[in-house]
Amino acid sequence: MNRIQIISILASLLLIYTIYRLVHRKKMREQYAILWFFTGAIFVVFSIFRGLLDSISKFMGIYYPPATLTLIIIFLGVLLAIHFSIVISKLTGDNEKLIQEIALLKHKIEKIETKIDK
């Protein structure tokens, strides 16, 4: 096992542990952690099973296997970013609905208050 492999394994375990701690302290919701755990799992598997990484590198025509791992992680990063865009899109939509609801509720309340004053 060479140095980069050791560093890779440690980094992947650190990632998984970090995400776990964030969820444990309720800083991250479980539904968002799933993709992170999946990423960490891929990271750790390809770090430990060098042969697997080598096979995939060969298949993809990449000469230097650590570069393949980098590519895979970048790809997973893109997936995560897409996931976030989807989540943010929903939140934006919900936020707009809430803003409008509140405005209409405030209006209703003001009308009721003026009625009570009379």
Added chain:
Amino acid sequence: MDKLKKVLVIIPAYNEEKIIKKVVEEIRDTNSNIDIVVINDGSTDNTQIEAKKAKGEVVSLPINLGIGGAVQTGFKYAYQNNYDIAIQIDGDGQHDPKYIKDLLRPILENDIDTVIGSRFINNEGYQSTFVRKLGIKVFQTINSILIKQRITDSTSGIRAYNRKAIELLKDNYPIDYPEPEVIILLGKRNFRIKEIPVKMRSRSEGVSSISGIKSLYYMIKVIISIMIEYRRMCDE
């Protein structure tokens, strides 16, 4: 039967315009001394109008939150209005309100905190798909190990909670697939949980909100959540 305790029936409902009125009326017919609140979970159909026709209270969420968010809203309502006991019954007609008194009895007489209506104590009534049955077996095992109680039906949505449970759950209620996770949440805090046998009717109208591949996703997600929740509890 309510022995001067204020009891609230919480009915989470999403797009159940065809049956919600019947559900509310059926509860009222079998239990006269009980309050009912329908939590309309951002339905896009006429659920709100139909529920109001049955003279129950209706709380309409401006945005769909899912069963977890809807039921939690019910707990907040129960807490704010000083209810002693909250009963959860699904808005799709699967649950028979005749079991309400059976759900209440352990709370009133034996100081139990949470009562669950289980389909599997006696193995009767409407049974669900293979995937769900497998999931249910998995949860049974997890529950036995983690909270040392044998819960036969963790996904059952017909339940009763006492004031102590309401106070906890109004602020801490899992979002996605809450029924199994709540059991761990309560079990690890040493809440007394009991099950009573029930038969459920098959879904009369509409489509189940959880199906096929989604079931698998939920199973994985819930298992992860349960494990983490368990660790959280160990630290406290």
